[in-house]
Amino acid sequence: MTEVKNLFSVGDYIIDFENIYQISSQKDQQDCSGKTLSYFFYQPIEVTNQNVTTYSTPTGNIYKSGLRPLINQDVVKKLYKEAEEKIDKEAILDYKLIKETLYQNDPGKSLIILKQLFLEKEKVAEAFSRTNKEILESILKHLTSEIAFVTEKPLDKVREKLTSLIQKSIK
Numbered sequence: 001m002t003e004v005k006n007l008f009s010v011g012d013y014i015i016d017f018e019n020i021y022q023i024s025s026q027k028d029q030q031d032c033s034g035k036t037l038s039y040f041f042y043q044p045i046e047v048t049n050q051n052v053t054t055y056s057t058p059t060g061n062i063y064k065s066g067l068r069p070l071i072n073q074d075v076v077k078k079l080y081k082e083a084e085e086k087i088d089k090e091a092i093l094d095y096k097l098i099k100e101t102l103y104q105n106d107p108g109k110s111l112i113i114l115k116q117l118f119l120e121k122e123k124v125a126e127a128f129s130r131t132n133k134e135i136l137e138s139i140l141k142h143l144t145s146e147i148a149f150v151t152e153k154p155l156d157k158v159r160e161k162l163t164s165l166i167q168k169s170i171k
Contacts, residue, residue, distance in 0.1 A: 007069070008040060008059070013149070014067045017105045018142065019044045020149055021067075024054065031058070042067075045149075066105050076147050079111055083165035087115050098135060107143060114139045119170045 008014065012023045021042040028038050038059045043052055057065045071079070093116045101109050117136040121128045140159065148158040 008062065013045070013070050014042060014062075015070055015105065015146055016066045016068075017102050019046070020070065020145060021045065021055070026059065066103060068105055070150055071107055071146060073150065075107065076151055079107055079143070079147070080161070080165060082108065082111055083115070083162055084169050087119055087169050089119065089170075091116060091119070093117065093120055102135075102139065107146065110139050110143060114143065115166050115169060118166050122170050 008023060010023050010026055014021050014023060021044050023040050023042045025041045026038060027041065028036050030036050039056045040059055040062060041054050041056045043054050057067065093113070098113055101113060114136065117132055117139070120132065121136065140162070144155055144159040144162060147153075147162070148155045151158065
């Protein structure tokens with residue numbers, strides 16, 4: 001548990017498969033069994049209404065709960081490079097593993113799924129399901145948000161660049 005306490009501190013940004021958060025505090029509290037644990041408290045950085053929700057997780061469970069530190073500039077460059085690498089046009093999209101993969105919150109794996117969805121959409125645009133469109137949009141939004149936050153670039157510019165690179169990879 002000491003390792004996690006040293007990896008994260010108040011003020012750090014973390015991300016799960018949906019949102020970017022900022023750690024607002026760390027406190028020791030009792031869990032429902034009466035055991036005292038150290039907790040991180042964190043809030044989403046994009047507040048869409050007046051009420052700010054604060055989430056918490058025991059410091060020892062932060063990775064188990066799907067949270068991780070934000071990517072860095074080097075990872076952004078790597079993701080852009082991977083986005084433009086050609087994709088195997090015969091690759092099969094394993095729909096059973098998509099949600100599991102997305103919950104792992106690994107940007108590289110999410111990018112692979114995103115590229116496969118772009119390819120699928122390109123192949124059969126009229127038969128591309130609403131669910132696939134929603135998954136594609138969700139992954140694109142998540143990657144775009146994280147890259148834009150890390151690089152301090154506008155969301156629309158990051159989305160445009162990522163989409164352009166992926167479009168090149170499927171041609």
